[in-house]
Amino acid sequence: MAPVTLLLLSFLLIFAVLVEAADLYKTLELDRSASEQDIRKAYKKLSRKYHPDKNKDADAEERFVEVAHAYEVLSDSTKRQIYDRHGEEGLKAHEGGQQHHANPFDIFQSFFGGGFANQQVRRGPTSVSEFEVTLADIYNGASIDFMIKKRILCDHCRGTGAASSADVHTCPACDGRGVRIVQQQIFPGMISQAQVTCNECGGRGRVITRKCPHCNGAKIVDHTQHYTLEVPRGAPEGHEVVFEGEGDESPDWEPGDVVLRVRSRKEKGAWKRKESGLYWKETIGIEEALLGFERNLTHLDGHTVELKRHAVTQPGFVQVIKGEGMPIFGETGFGDLFIEYNVVLPTEISPEMRLRLYHAFGHDADHGEHAKDEL
Numbered sequence: 001m002a003p004v005t006l007l008l009l010s011f012l013l014i015f016a017v018l019v020e021a022a023d024l025y026k027t028l029e030l031d032r033s034a035s036e037q038d039i040r041k042a043y044k045k046l047s048r049k050y051h052p053d054k055n056k057d058a059d060a061e062e063r064f065v066e067v068a069h070a071y072e073v074l075s076d077s078t079k080r081q082i083y084d085r086h087g088e089e090g091l092k093a094h095e096g097g098q099q100h101h102a103n104p105f106d107i108f109q110s111f112f113g114g115g116f117a118n119q120q121v122r123r124g125p126t127s128v129s130e131f132e133v134t135l136a137d138i139y140n141g142a143s144i145d146f147m148i149k150k151r152i153l154c155d156h157c158r159g160t161g162a163a164s165s166a167d168v169h170t171c172p173a174c175d176g177r178g179v180r181i182v183q184q185q186i187f188p189g190m191i192s193q194a195q196v197t198c199n200e201c202g203g204r205g206r207v208i209t210r211k212c213p214h215c216n217g218a219k220i221v222d223h224t225q226h227y228t229l230e231v232p233r234g235a236p237e238g239h240e241v242v243f244e245g246e247g248d249e250s251p252d253w254e255p256g257d258v259v260l261r262v263r264s265r266k267e268k269g270a271w272k273r274k275e276s277g278l279y280w281k282e283t284i285g286i287e288e289a290l291l292g293f294e295r296n297l298t299h300l301d302g303h304t305v306e307l308k309r310h311a312v313t314q315p316g317f318v319q320v321i322k323g324e325g326m327p328i329f330g331e332t333g334f335g336d337l338f339i340e341y342n343v344v345l346p347t348e349i350s351p352e353m354r355l356r357l358y359h360a361f362g363h364d365a366d367h368g369e370h371a372k373d374e375l
Helices: 003-018 036-050 060-074 077-094 104-112 135-140 286-291 351-360 365-374
Strands: 127-133 142-153 168-170 179-187 190-197 206-208 220-231 239-243 258-264 272-274 277-285 293-298 304-309 318-321 337-344
Touching: 036 060, 060 077, 060 104, 127 135, 127 142, 135 142, 135 258, 220 239, 220 258, 277 286, 277 293, 286 337, 304 318, 304 337
Parallel strands: 127 258, 277 337
Antiparallel strands: 142 220, 168 206, 179 190, 239 258, 272 277, 293 304, 318 337
16 A cells, blocks of 8 residues: 555544544634634644644644644534534534544645645735843743734624625625726727726725724724743844744735844843853952952852952953853753953052052062152
């Protein structure tokens, strides 16, 4: 038996097992009041998400089959009515005691008009925005809630612009074709014909007798949508997170994507980053620069990094601490931490400090006082 035939048989067997107790509305992530357009939109989104050519997860094939069956039933008004009243058993009885399931790939091809790789769908524009987060969020990974203002199909008319389906009629001027033939006499005995867009319906082929009171016939309304941005640990600067099909809606196209480019917020005097390396400026005094020191630095996730120097520290000296940098994106390791030291000189020196410095550098304290008096 050919491999393709075996694959199709395996999908049909999965179909028969999975649909027994499935809640078809939950499968499409809808409630029972969903409109036909809601059902189509849900199938479009989920069938793309779980298509085996795109999704290689272990359960993707099963989910693809479930979504296809749910759409097959709920998109058919008769089957949906029977299912709502009597469930899967009612559908079996309606079909003579045994349900006949269509091939999920046939449903997909019929819906999109071609294979997954050859879909020709008119899509709206993709929105690309910069999204700044703290470096701590990138270091630790974070879930960040945010809002986007966009345009969606009117909930009342579902993008028709009419108060009800009874208010949408075939344009009488063009008989639903969207275009009209216009004749014009050039001179006696010669007439030209031209095809022009129908001015009555704007080329749509339909006219609305009563506008939707919610959107006033605009078909779309303004909406603020809540989203959650998942920032992965160690995400590179400009890392793109794509929200598929979440762009502005329109009855004339499929929504485009919303793309967020994640970048670290620039903060003065704070941590800096370059790829997997982290940079920090630490200020020390003259005594610490000469005699050494031990300090604790609180890292981006709260753990403590011990800073030690037992030698002279020159201004601008950079200490490298291995494995204390940024998480390496997509891997388990960490980059390095670079500590740049800034040495601050005191504005005044106490007599005790002056004596200590004279002794440290081998000078006579009394000679230093006389030199000061001479000046």
